[in-house]
Amino acid sequence: MRHSHPTSEDLQALIDAQMPLEGPLLPILHAIQEAYGHVPEAALPLIAETLNLTQAEVHGVMSFYHDFRKAPAGRHVVKICRAEACQSMGAGALSDAVLEKLGIGWGGTTADGRVTVEAVYCLGLCACAPAAMIGDRLIGRADAARIDAELEGAA
Amino acid sequence: MKIWVPMDSAAKALGAEAVVAAIRAEADKRGIEVEIARNGSRGMIWLEPLVEVETPEGRMAFGPMTPADVSALFEDGHEKALGLTDELDWMKRQTRLTFARCGLTDPLSLEQYEAHGGLAGLRRAIGMTAEAIIDEVKLSGLRGRGGAGFPTGIKWDTVRMAHADRKYIVCNADEGDSGTFADRMIMEGDPFCLIEGMAIAGLGCHAEKGFVYLRSEYPDAIAVLSRAIEIARAAGVLGADVLGSGHAFDMEVRVGAGAYVCGEETSLLNSLEGKRGVVRAKPPLPALEGAFGKPTVVNNVISLATVPVIFEKGAEHYANFGLGRSKGTIPLQIAGNVRHGGLFETAFGMSLGQIVEDLGGGTASGRAVKAVQVGGPLGAYLSPDQFDTPFGYEEFDGQGALIGHAGLVVFDDSADMLGMARFAMEFCAVESCGKCTPCRIGAVRGVETLDRIAAGDAEAIPLLIDLCETMQDGSLCALGGFTPYPVMSALRLFPEEFGAVREAAE
Ligand SMILES: Cc1cc2nc3c(=O)[nH]c(=O)nc-3n(C[C@H](O)[C@H](O)[C@H](O)COP(=O)(O)O)c2cc1C
Ligand code: SF4
Ligand code: FES
Ligand code: FES
Numbered sequence: 001m002r003h004s005h006p007t008s009e010d011l012q013a014l015i016d017a018q019m020p021l022e023g024p025l026l027p028i029l030h031a032i033q034e035a036y037g038h039v040p041e042a043a044l045p046l047i048a049e050t051l052n053l054t055q056a057e058v059h060g061v062m063s064f065y066h067d068f069r070k071a072p073a074g075r076h077v078v079k080i081c082r083a084e085a086c087q088s089m090g091a092g093a094l095s096d097a098v099l100e101k102l103g104i105g106w107g108g109t110t111a112d113g114r115v116t117v118e119a120v121y122c123l124g125l126c127a128c129a130p131a132a133m134i135g136d137r138l139i140g141r142a143d144a145a146r147i148d149a150e151l152e153g154a155a
Numbered sequence: 156m157k158i159w160v161p162m163d164s165a166a167k168a169l170g171a172e173a174v175v176a177a178i179r180a181e182a183d184k185r186g187i188e189v190e191i192a193r194n195g196s197r198g199m200i201w202l203e204p205l206v207e208v209e210t211p212e213g214r215m216a217f218g219p220m221t222p223a224d225v226s227a228l229f230e231d232g233h234e235k236a237l238g239l240t241d242e243l244d245w246m247k248r249q250t251r252l253t254f255a256r257c258g259l260t261d262p263l264s265l266e267q268y269e270a271h272g273g274l275a276g277l278r279r280a281i282g283m284t285a286e287a288i289i290d291e292v293k294l295s296g297l298r299g300r301g302g303a304g305f306p307t308g309i310k311w312d313t314v315r316m317a318h319a320d321r322k323y324i325v326c327n328a329d330e331g332d333s334g335t336f337a338d339r340m341i342m343e344g345d346p347f348c349l350i351e352g353m354a355i356a357g358l359g360c361h362a363e364k365g366f367v368y369l370r371s372e373y374p375d376a377i378a379v380l381s382r383a384i385e386i387a388r389a390a391g392v393l394g395a396d397v398l399g400s401g402h403a404f405d406m407e408v409r410v411g412a413g414a415y416v417c418g419e420e421t422s423l424l425n426s427l428e429g430k431r432g433v434v435r436a437k438p439p440l441p442a443l444e445g446a447f448g449k450p451t452v453v454n455n456v457i458s459l460a461t462v463p464v465i466f467e468k469g470a471e472h473y474a475n476f477g478l479g480r481s482k483g484t485i486p487l488q489i490a491g492n493v494r495h496g497g498l499f500e501t502a503f504g505m506s507l508g509q510i511v512e513d514l515g516g517g518t519a520s521g522r523a524v525k526a527v528q529v530g531g532p533l534g535a536y537l538s539p540d541q542f543d544t545p546f547g548y549e550e551f552d553g554q555g556a557l558i559g560h561a562g563l564v565v566f567d568d569s570a571d572m573l574g575m576a577r578f579a580m581e582f583c584a585v586e587s588c589g590k591c592t593p594c595r596i597g598a599v600r601g602v603e604t605l606d607r608i609a610a611g612d613a614e615a616i617p618l619l620i621d622l623c624e625t626m627q628d629g630s631l632c633a634l635g636g637f638t639p640y641p642v643m644s645a646l647r648l649f650p651e652e653f654g655a656v657r658e659a660a661e
Pocket of ligand 3: 120122
C-alpha cells in the first residue's frame with residue numbers, strides 16, 4: 001500500500017487507467033482501494049467528473065457494496081466466515097472468542113489500529129470449516145488460538 | 156522425483172505452502188532432485204493437502220500432509236500413504252466429466268490441458284454452424300447450474316437469434332452460497348475449461364466478448380483465471396481469430412465487491428455496468444437486453460465449464476447420464492459438519508442419504524445428523540426422514556426444497572434450528588438490494604419475530620408464517636422470495652425448537 005494521502009494526480013491516474021474498460025466504476029473503486037486501503041473522500045468528485053456522474057451517484061454505488069471502505073482499516077484485517085457451513089463447525093464460538101479477546105465488535109478496529117475484524121459470508125472453504133482470512137492468507141479449520149498466533153506473528 | 160501439491164485455496168488454507176517448503180528443504184538436505192508440480196484439488200478436502208508422488212505405477216497419494224510428514228515421503232512405508240490416487244474409492248466412484256482434469260493437470264499448462272482432451276470441444280464447435288452448436292447444447296439436456304435450472308441451449312438460442320451490433324457472454328462466478336465451492340475449484344484447478352466453454356458460447360451466440368464476474372472473496376481464483384486468459388490469448392485460443400476460425404472472442408475478469416445479491420443475474424449486470432447492484436425487473440430478459448443493453452448470455456461457471464466435454468464427447472454421451480429431466484452429472488459439494496467433505500461429481504439421481512452418510516461419512520463430530528441444508532442460504536433444510544430423495548431438480552422440488560448450486564451443508568444434533576432460521580432472515584436483511592418492501596422490511600421483521608419466538612412468545616409463530624408468505628409472494632427475486640425456504644423448513648421439521656407443538660406448525 002502507498003501513503004494514505006494521495007494527491008489528486010495520483011487518484012486521477014488510477015481512474016484514467018481504468019477508463020478503457022466497459023463499465024469502469026467498480027474497477028476504479030477497486031484500484032483506489034487496493035492502492036490506499038480505502039477510497040478517500042477526495043476521490044469521489046474526480047470519479048464523478050470523469051464518468052459524468054453526480055457525486056451522489058458515485059457515493060450511492062460505493063455504499064452499496066460491502067467491500068469499499070471510506071476510512072482505512074486496521075493494519076491487519078481478519079475476516080471470519082459467518083455463513084452456514086462454518087456455523088455448523090463452530091464459527092459462532094470462534095468469532096465470539098476472537099472478538100472478545102480483541103475487545104471489539106464486528107467491523108471494529110482495535111484502539112491501537114492494529115486489527116480490524118469483519119464478517120464474510122463464505123470463502124469457498126466450506127468443506128474445511130470454519131474458515132477465516134487474515135490479509136490474503138486463508139485459514140481452514142480455524143480456531144481462536146491459530147488466529148491469535150497468526151496475529152502475534154504479524155507486527 | 157516428481158511431486159504434486161495442490162494450489163487450490165482449500166489446500167492452501169490447510170497448509171499446502173508449508174508442505175511445499177518442507178519438500179524443498181528435505182530434498183536439499185538429501186541432495187535429491189525433486190520437481191514440485193502444482194495441480195488443482197482432487198476434491199477430497201478432508202485429505203488436503205493431498206500430495207502425490209509420481210511412480211511407474213501411477214500417482215501415489217499421501218494425506219492429509221503436514222511439514223512433519225514430509226521426510227518420510229522419501230522413505231518406504233509412509234503412515235499417510237493412501238495408495239494410487241486413481242484407485243481411491245472417492246475417485247473410482249465418480250463420473251468426472253466437468254471435473255475430468257481438475258487435480259490431474261497443472262491448471263496453467265495449456266499443453267497438459269490439450270493432452271487431456273482440452274480444446275477438442277472448441278475445435279469441433281468451430282466446424283459447426285451456430286445453430287448446430289445450439290442444437291448440441293439443447294440435446295445434451297444441460298440445465299443451468301447456478302440454481303434455477305433453466306435449459307442452457309434455449310437461453311443461448313434466444314441470444315443467437317437476437318439482432319444487435321454486439322452481444323455478450325457473461326459468466327456468473329459470484330458463488331455466494333454457503334456450502335458451495337465448485338466454481339472456485341474449477342477456476343483454480345482447470346481454468347482453461349471455463350475459457351473454452353465461453354468461447355464455444357461465443358461462437359454459438361455470435362458474441363465476441365465475455366466477462367467473468369468473479370467474487371472478491373476468491374483472490375486465488377481471480378489470479379489463476381486472469382493468468383489463464385493471458386495464456387489463452389497468447390496461444391490464439393482467445394482473440395481476433397479463435398484457433399484460426401475467423402471468429403473473434405475475448406474475455407476479461409471483473410471483480411465483485413462483496414454483495415451476495417450480485418449473484419442474481421440482473422443485479423450482476425448492473426454491477427458490471429458500474430451501478431448499484433439492484434435487481435432489475437424482468438422482462439426484458441437479459442438474453443434480449445442484458446449487459447450494456449445488449450443481448451447477453453448469463454450462465455453459471457459450471458454450466459459453461461460443462462460445455463467443452465459435451466462437444467468433446469457428444470451431447471448424447473452427456474445426456475445418457477442422469478435421472479429424468481436432470482440430465483448429465485452434477486458436482487456435489489459436501490460441506491459443513493461432515494467427516495468427508497469435498498467435491499464429488501456424479502450423475503444425478505444419488506439419494507440424499509447416500510450422499511451424506513455414504514460419501515460424507517456422517518458428521519465430523521461423530522454425532523447424529525440433524526439436518527442438511529441444500530442449495531445455499533436460500534435452500535431448505537431437509538431431515539434424515541427425507542434421505543431417500545434422489546438428487547434431481549424435480550425430486551427436490553417435490554420435497555419443498557431445491558438443489559441450487561448443489562452445495563450440501565450438514566448439521567449435527569447440536570444445531571440450533573431457530574438460530575439458523577434467524578440467521579436466514581438476518582442474512583436476507585443484510586444482503587437485500589432494497590428494491591422491494593417484503594424483502595427489505597420483511598427480513599428485518601423476520602429477525603424480530605424470531606427473537607420474540609426465542610423469548611418464548613409462541614403467538615408470534617403465525618406472524619412468522621404470514622410474513623414468510625408475504626415475502627414469498629411479493630418479492631421480485633429469490634433472495635426475498637426463497638428466504639422462507641430455510642425458515643419454514645426449520646419450523647416444519649423442528650417445531651419444538653420454536654416452542655410450538657408439531658401440528659400447529661403444519
Ligand atoms: C440472490 C441470488 C443470488 C444468486 N447467486 C448466484 C451465484 O452466485 N451464481 C450463479 O451462477 N447464479 C446465482 N444466482 C442465479 C442467477 O440469477 C442466474 O439464474 C444464473 O446465473 C443463470 O445461470 P445458469 O442458467 O447457468 O444457472 C442467484 C440468484 C439469486 C436470486
Ligand atoms: S427480493 Fe430483495 S434482493 Fe430481490 S429484488 Fe427484492 S429487495 Fe432486492
Ligand atoms: S458456510 Fe461459512 S462461508 Fe460458506
Ligand atoms: S460457509 Fe464458510 S467458507 Fe463457505
